[in-house]
Amino acid sequence: MAKRIQFSANGGPEVLEFVDFQPAEPGPKEVRVRNKAIGLNYIDTYFRSGLYPTPSLPSGLGTEGAGVVEAVGSEVTTVKVGDRVAYAGGPLGAYSEVHTLPATVLVKLPEAISFEQAAAVMLKGLTVQYLFRQTYELKRDETILFHAAAGGVGSLACQWAKALGAKLIGTVSSPEKAARAKALGAWETIDYSHENVVKRVQELTGGKKCQVVYDGVGKDTWETSLDCVEPRGLVVSFGNASGAVSGVNLGILASKGSLYVTRPTLATYATADTLQAMADELFGMITSGKLDVEISQRYPLAEAAKAQTELSGRRTMGSTILLP
Template sequence: MPTRTATCWVSSSPRRRPRILLLHLLLPSFAVTTPSRSRPSPSSSSSRLRLRCSGDRIMVKAKAIRVHELGGPEVMRWEEVELGDPKEGEIRIKTTAIGVNFIDVYFRKGVYAAPALPFTPGREAVGVVTAVGPGLTGRKVGDVVAYAGNPMGSYAQEQILPASVAVPVPPSVDHKQAASVMLKGMTAHVLLRRVFKVESGHTVLVHAAAGGVGSLLCQWANALGATVIGTVSNEEKAAQATQDGCHHVIIYTKEDVVARVKEITSGKGVNVAYDSVGKDTYKASVECLASRGFLVSFGQSSGKPDPIPMSDLASKSLFLTRPSLMHYTATRDELLESAGEVFANVANGVLRVRVNHTYPLSEAARAHADLEGRKTSGSIVLIPDTDS
């Protein structure tokens, strides 16, 4: 186990020198150094871990994004938080890369029910294990792991997780790649292989084809032998969607989506439509479906869709589903299978992970503003600031 050096200050009379608590008695993996100068100012910048003693516990201090009220990107604050030791079944990780997903926006705005305020957003990260809970096996300090989903709280320099949600990251996969593909990749896997099993000969429609999940859907569906139709907002994104395997790209700001899909499919429609946009697209998605087609609604970046009358589905015996990744990775075996498929397809080149945008973690508000303003394509990754 690597040795980590820490100094623990215990408050006393202002006229006395602070005393040093012997951390090696409480936490053998730490070495204690005696400071030769006065206590550093709390406002000083340092990339080293800072600790505070509380009784028998060692409290790790780290910075995180905190949301104290629901609203726009401006409600996110860069603040110091404290973490204790991991409990039984838990690990603590020092994050190296954090994935940004539209679901983070939904929780910040209150579209989805958020935890009690204040909370730390984020549901995807890669990090290095820095501590393990009592009696835990199968994880050790220094392991590189990733997680996606619950618990929320990845927008932080350090985080405590249930060990059961963490999966090993292969050495061949870069940390930024892993952070950008874990949640989106597992979403794509579930949508293409379990919600509706895409096969060779199928025709699929992917809205927001240049987005994080959309680009992976296009690549994977193409590799499965499907004909892929993607919708995007401009020529630049159209070029990207083509590179990602779209056989046909529709620029919805210039073309009628339904008319173009009917033209491309000779009036038959598509077998499945993957719709993460919601309010602005769901009607077109229904109209683009072939008889017995599937509408897979998995997001609402433009707003919550209006209710769909059952008669709209009955006209062509259509299916409508609103899947959640968490229900398809509820067991450890399901999680490992889905993550394994994603990392394997990254390694063999089926999935090309495009990390087009990186931001310091402290500037997560700017990343959210750009995401909501549709100024991004591909994946967004936050890199934890090195200073405290």
């Protein structure tokens, strides 16, 4: 038996339960991992609330963690018992002491990267990797807008954009978060609590606006994002922190300058063929000192509900991890 977080009904953080469960034995192509650290991400709240459906209830939660392989299936050749590994995909259930998942979602973890670093950075870091290196290959001196620049993904985006020589304008909700984003490498910040984002983007770019807007907030920032991108520019809508974008009128894209829009997901980019290479680039950014993984909050696994409450209330900065 082991401990995990599960939920039997959709709802707020109060539906999360800390319970005993029987870990599954690995199937032929599966691996069982003893978690040492677990990542907390906004997408976890989507499954809990029901915005994203779960296969069945009760359900485990979470898709990101790092630990040690303790059992492997008969057909697994990529990892062995005792290997240090990390993951940011697979079936829900990372909020647990032990997690069984397909071998194809695991990456080998170099000794230079700690379990806590890996759990804090895998999903967020791989997200920035595909956003900046694949969805749109960000180039030196390009100006971009990145919403929620002091959050978990945004904190890494500020650093990665600086390393690439790009000018990242980050939206934030307070002077403290503005200072954090600037310290991490943002070219400029806009505090949307008292500044007009569209007006400030126009001022900062001399009226040209941005080549790309990266929007992980969703419903609340959708219109703003469209107004901040230059003609024939790209809006990358990669998250729904404020709710899903719906009812999109394609005519708006024409009227605002023949804009392009994409709604990417990590699962589409981080395939079995590309995952390890993406992770290796991410780990290389960390070991070279270009990315600093700051873990600002740590909670015991049993306090996952409290951690999610703080995350949803935008009272966290940087990464948050759960410790089994």
